[in-house]
Amino acid sequence: MRVTRESLIRIAKETTQERAYNNKDIIAAYLTGSLATDADPMLGGAADIDLVFVHTFQPIHEREFVKLTSDFHVDIHHRARAEFKSPRELRGDPWLGYEMFAPTLLFEREKFFDFVQAALRAGFEFEGPALTLQRSRKLMAKGRKLWMPLNDINEDAGPQDVKNYLDALFFIANAIAELSGPPIQERRLLLEFPARAEAADHPGMTAALLGLLGANNLSTDHLSAWLPGWRSAFEAACENPNAEISINSIRLNYYEKAIKAMLESDSPQAALWPLIHTWTLSALALPKEQIKEWRTACESLGLVGKKFPEHIEGLDRFLDEVEIMLDEIATANGLETSATI
16 A cells, blocks of 8 residues: 555545544544644654544543554544633644644534634734743743652652653753744654754754753664563553553554664664653553563663752753743843743
């Protein structure tokens, strides 16, 4: 089966038509993610189709995956109409704001979508400095909130502590990314972040982010050697119904092929994020005896053990640096700094 951008979009439309016909609660549907942009949706020959279905009422499930082949699947987010707040609130939402700003509409039963999007784009304010800083600061606040409890962590950090640390990094990295576009999704975080840091006139933040992930002394051989342990943990976690929803057998190739493709690219360190993040999510769903390889990898990165407190201190400094950068942007545009908000 030859898969192209066009064939994936066609599947998105067919899936939408079928669901909307059989479920009158669906009032709108749109395409988001890489297929809704000019970016190549393929990483290692695997991709997903990101669809959002808007329901009149609160849907039973927030997210589901539909397998097409071992390399392709549909990732459906179900949202209630109530989530689409006033345009004023949406403009300041770092995720849903961009999701609604430039999606590809596939279906609409009621004319709420045009109204929301027109109001969101009115006056060209959405991409202006005031709203951009507002969205970045919301992401920073989430990162800071996750960092604070980490100060009480000792050398016995476990999967939940590492997840909180990685989540904090994800929010902070996207606070920088938000200055020049939508948030970066999981697989592409380290691939796209350098360009976003450059756009923010702070290219050195790429090295800082990699350092906080423990990538400074990491070789491609390390990452390659960890892949069997990562895959084993991922497959085992898929058997646990309480595992985080993205740890799903349908998504195994989606992650694994992307990781391998990045390892063979000019940016092999970019593979670290999807590998260690999904490995950590898998470890959360597994007993201690099944996460020994995960712990060894994390210890090599300084994400558990004696070096972890140093990383937590480094995360604090990174937060401060980004907050200073945002304040400088605010001052340059005659806006309030974080100290005056």
